[in-house]
Amino acid sequence: MKHTIKNTLAVLLGSTLLLIAGCTQNNGSNGALGSDIAQRVYVAPGEHDEFYALVSGGFSGQLAVYGLPSGRLFRVIPVFSVDAEKAYGFNEETKAMLNTSYGFIPWGDSHHPDISQTNGELDGRWVFINENNTPRIARISLSTFETEEIIEIPNSAGNHSSSFVTENSEYVVAGTRFSVPVPQQDISIDEYKGKFKGAISFIGVDQETGHMDLSFQIMMPGFNYDLAHPGRGKSHGWMFFSTYNTEEANSLMEVNASQNDKDFIAAINWKKAEELIAAGEFDVMPANYAHNVYDESTHTATSTMKKEVRVIDPAKHPGLVYFLPTPKSPHGCDVDPTGEYIIGSGKLSAALTAHSFTNMLDAIENEKFDGDAYGIPILNYDDVVAGVVQQAGLGPLHTEFDGKGNAYTTFFISSEVVKWKVGTWEVLDRQPTYYSVGHLMIPGGNSRKPFGKYALAMNKITKDRYLPTGPELTQSAQLYDISGDKMELLLDFPTVGEPHYAAGIPADLIKPKQVKLYKLEDNNHPYVAKSEQETKVTRNGNEVHIYMTTIRSHFAPDNIEGIRVGDKVYFHVTNLEQDYDVPHGISMIGANTSELLIMPGQTETFVWEPKQIGVWPFYCTDFCSALHQEMQGYVRVSPKNSNVPLKWTLDGETR
Amino acid sequence: MKRSKLIMILGVLLLLPLFVLPLWNITLEAPQYPDAIGMDIHINKFEDAHPNDIKNINIMNHYVGMEDIPETIPEFGIFPKVIMIMVVLGLLAVLTGRKKLYLAWFIIMVVLGSIGMYDFYQWEYDYGHNLKENAAIKFTTPDGEPMAYQPPLIGSKMILNFKAISMPRGGAYLMFLGMGLSVVAFYRAKKEEESHEESHEENLVPA
Numbered sequence: 001m002k003h004t005i006k007n008t009l010a011v012l013l014g015s016t017l018l019l020i021a022g023c024t025q026n027n028g029s030n031g032a033l034g035s036d037i038a039q040r041v042y043v044a045p046g047e048h049d050e051f052y053a054l055v056s057g058g059f060s061g062q063l064a065v066y067g068l069p070s071g072r073l074f075r076v077i078p079v080f081s082v083d084a085e086k087a088y089g090f091n092e093e094t095k096a097m098l099n100t101s102y103g104f105i106p107w108g109d110s111h112h113p114d115i116s117q118t119n120g121e122l123d124g125r126w127v128f129i130n131e132n133n134t135p136r137i138a139r140i141s142l143s144t145f146e147t148e149e150i151i152e153i154p155n156s157a158g159n160h161s162s163s164f165v166t167e168n169s170e171y172v173v174a175g176t177r178f179s180v181p182v183p184q185q186d187i188s189i190d191e192y193k194g195k196f197k198g199a200i201s202f203i204g205v206d207q208e209t210g211h212m213d214l215s216f217q218i219m220m221p222g223f224n225y226d227l228a229h230p231g232r233g234k235s236h237g238w239m240f241f242s243t244y245n246t247e248e249a250n251s252l253m254e255v256n257a258s259q260n261d262k263d264f265i266a267a268i269n270w271k272k273a274e275e276l277i278a279a280g281e282f283d284v285m286p287a288n289y290a291h292n293v294y295d296e297s298t299h300t301a302t303s304t305m306k307k308e309v310r311v312i313d314p315a316k317h318p319g320l321v322y323f324l325p326t327p328k329s330p331h332g333c334d335v336d337p338t339g340e341y342i343i344g345s346g347k348l349s350a351a352l353t354a355h356s357f358t359n360m361l362d363a364i365e366n367e368k369f370d371g372d373a374y375g376i377p378i379l380n381y382d383d384v385v386a387g388v389v390q391q392a393g394l395g396p397l398h399t400e401f402d403g404k405g406n407a408y409t410t411f412f413i414s415s416e417v418v419k420w421k422v423g424t425w426e427v428l429d430r431q432p433t434y435y436s437v438g439h440l441m442i443p444g445g446n447s448r449k450p451f452g453k454y455a456l457a458m459n460k461i462t463k464d465r466y467l468p469t470g471p472e473l474t475q476s477a478q479l480y481d482i483s484g485d486k487m488e489l490l491l492d493f494p495t496v497g498e499p500h501y502a503a504g505i506p507a508d509l510i511k512p513k514q515v516k517l518y519k520l521e522d523n524n525h526p527y528v529a530k531s532e533q534e535t536k537v538t539r540n541g542n543e544v545h546i547y548m549t550t551i552r553s554h555f556a557p558d559n560i561e562g563i564r565v566g567d568k569v570y571f572h573v574t575n576l577e578q579d580y581d582v583p584h585g586i587s588m589i590g591a592n593t594s595e596l597l598i599m600p601g602q603t604e605t606f607v608w609e610p611k612q613i614g615v616w617p618f619y620c621t622d623f624c625s626a627l628h629q630e631m632q633g634y635v636r637v638s639p640k641n642s643n644v645p646l647k648w649t650l651d652g653e654t655r
Numbered sequence: 656m657k658r659s660k661l662i663m664i665l666g667v668l669l670l671l672p673l674f675v676l677p678l679w680n681i682t683l684e685a686p687q688y689p690d691a692i693g694m695d696i697h698i699n700k701f702e703d704a705h706p707n708d709i710k711n712i713n714i715m716n717h718y719v720g721m722e723d724i725p726e727t728i729p730e731f732g733i734f735p736k737v738i739m740i741m742v743v744l745g746l747l748a749v750l751t752g753r754k755k756l757y758l759a760w761f762i763i764m765v766v767l768g769s770i771g772m773y774d775f776y777q778w779e780y781d782y783g784h785n786l787k788e789n790a791a792i793k794f795t796t797p798d799g800e801p802m803a804y805q806p807p808l809i810g811s812k813m814i815l816n817f818k819a820i821s822m823p824r825g826g827a828y829l830m831f832l833g834m835g836l837s838v839v840a841f842y843r844a845k846k847e848e849e850s851h852e853e854s855h856e857e858n859l860v861p862a
Contacts, residue, residue, distance in 0.1 A: 290656035552714050579714070580690075626718060627791055 051319035058498030061108035071493030082106020120448030124509035134157030175225035178223035196222035233339035237271035245327035315375030345396035356386035400445030404453025443504030458499035518601030525603035527572035558633030585621030663840035667745030669833030676826035699735035720790025754844035
């Protein structure tokens with residue numbers, strides 16, 4: 001009996017051990033699977049991400065810089081909105097960047113970043129981004145990650161179908177979402193049909209400096225121009241724009257602009273437009289728009305008002321524009337890496353339409369037209385369509401490509417990303433998004449050479465995905481691994497503002513070009529002090545200019561007397577440091593502006609208008625060194641008619 | 656020309672790269688300087704290892720009261736002359752073809768080098784010990800003495816959070832090689848003389 005019990009116990013013990021071993025094994029493999037995903041987005045301390053993601057800040061007006069696959073935020077580049085942290089729009093040097101024909105505008109709605117290209121491939125020189133509300137295009141240097149230029153777009157309203165660059169960055173395009181009377185006039189809104197126009201702007205880019213110039217506008221019918229993408233490879237020289245509201249409705253648009261079974265993708269032959277411009281076949285229209293350029297050597301922006309624009313009427317010039325009928329208010333208008341297929345995402349439908357560029361050329365050559373709209377030929381849908389991705393999802397918006405023959409489309413209503421095959425139009429995979437995805441980005445995914453490793457989905461709604469923060473929640477991006485047959489969700493991360501679109505690029509194309517500091521000897525700011533010996537204070541009436549320097553860990557001068565109530569005091573501060581990552585900041589008690597954050601070798605200026613007598617401190621706002629807390633100074637303010645002489649010292653001496 | 660003379664000429668001429676290549680280098684490594692900062696010491700100047708390094712070394716060192724690395728020092732006027740004189744003397748020794756002069760040249764070089772190293776040590780000592788009275792940060796050693804920041808003469812040592820490394824550079828290595836060649840030339844010349852005497856003796860044997 002005892003023996004039996006012993007045996008039974010042994011068997012039980014043995015099987016328990018086996019069970020435990022089995023469990024351990026199971027746990028082991030589950031754990032390995034879980035940690036595998038974690039490892040794929042884990043970038044160890046001190047390591048660098050593989051890609052930069054430049055993510056639009058939407059209604060924040062800015063552009064955020066993330067690393068992929070980690071989703072870490074590195075920088076928010078101020079573009080269309082003021083940024084007190086970086087003094088953008090607050091210091092004297094950058095105020096001009098936000099000048100427009102409406103005056104200084106402190107906010108913008110940034111939408112679609114696009115990186116410059118050479119031969120249809122990302123080249124990492126600049127990223128362009130459009131402002132929707134007050135139509136503008138900005139150019140940002142990818143060497144300094146600073147906004148270098150902003151150009152306003154006249155005759156435009158709701159600058160949405162931009163800022164997309166052509167294959168060699170010849171042009172950045174800016175199409176108007178809202179049509180308006182051109183030129184503006186006081187007429188009844190009911191006169192929309194026929195009187196309202198949609199301007200499509202082609203902005204030339206200087207290949208050396210990047211400087212932008214509004215080369216010409218094509219004055220299109222009064223539809224809404226939603227998105228665009230350039231032809232590439234065989235279709236280079238063409239630009240494609242999606243349209244909605246071909247009904248030309250002007251009220252209760254959600255219904256009245258959704259009646260036509262098909263709207264159009266407009267195919268614009270910009271090479272032809274160039275010929276027309278060269279031949280003088282254009283009208284010159286009076287205009288008024290701002291062109292703002294930041295000069296890296298003076299560290300200062302200037303704003304110039306431009307007074308003319310060249311306009312081409314497409315009805316008068318056959319061969320310039322054709323309409324490709326596309327179902328149900330197409331939103332995204334995306335061109336595959338070969339340049340053959342133009343994908344229209346009919347946002348009120350369940351299907352995607354792929355037009356063939358070859359078919360389009362053939363239909364044009366054989367004049368297979370199905371009427372015209374305001375003199376612009378409409379091609380026959382059946383003649384140009386190459387295929388339809390049927391029942392792919394609900395509410396398709398945007399498509400990107402992986403360079404391996406696959407396309408990835410976001411579906412807003414059904415909240416998913418769908419992978420499908422270019423050419424066979426079959427759906428290969430689908431993954432949910434959380435929630436209501438808008439744009440999608442694959443690094444280089446709208447170029448000839450995509451880097452098809454990750455796809456970044458940008459969501460409009462997050463609901464329960466993060467810790468709640470009251471009624472206003474973060475917006476979010478989701479990272480998918482697309483290297484295998486099936487997409488895998490790797491990561492959620494919050495974004496700045498609403499991410500409308502993003503541009504991604506391998507870090508190796510950007511990192512070697514980084515500017516680490518500005519050379520002091522190249523500083524041509526009119527109020528620079530290149531050494532402490534050059535510091536001074538000058539008075540001209542009630543205007544006082546302080547030429548000040550910073551270096552660890554003091555200001556020169558740091559004691560200033562002879563300032564009077566009612567003066568306008570300009571602090572021109574030069575950071576004398578010539579070491580990487582040693583900025584200094586400054587602010588003054590009672591200054592009605594932001595701090596300055598001055599990079600090594602840079603000069604920035606803030607204005608202070610003292611209102612009370614007394615002795616008032618200023619200090620370094622960026623923890624610069626071990627003696628940062630000691631980096632401070634005083635300004636003595638005397639009554640308005642005082643005779644206290646101007647005096648500026650450091651350690652009791654005038655430098 | 657005799658092989659020994661060629662070797663001696665080569666050895667002497669190996670002093671000339673000192674006018675281009677650095678003699679010595681001091682490098683400072685610290686976690687917050689992922690690209691180490693440093694200074695090359697030439698026979699006639701101090702030079703940034705990377706742009707602005709000397710300026711940044713001075714900024715760091717001023718907290719503990721160290722003087723700036725000077726723009727120039729008297730040695731920069733002397734070193735180039737001494738090197739040129741040694742080149743001339745070396746070539747004169749070759750002209751005479753007297754092997755003992757090769758050895759003499761080597762010994763003078765060793766003496767001058769030693770003086771140079773002693774001078775360098777003196778400068779380093781002064782640089783690391785001569786601290787301003789009003790320094791913002793005054794560190795002391797565990798036994799209460801004011802801390803010194805003297806870089807090592809050769810090799811590496813920790814100074815607070817910095818690892819200071821002091822090593823010869825290209826110009827010095829070529830100079831050492833040149834000095835070595837003068838010794839080789841001496842022995843070679845000796846051999847050549849012996850074999851010459853031997854062949855002389857052989858010639859004395861009647862044919």
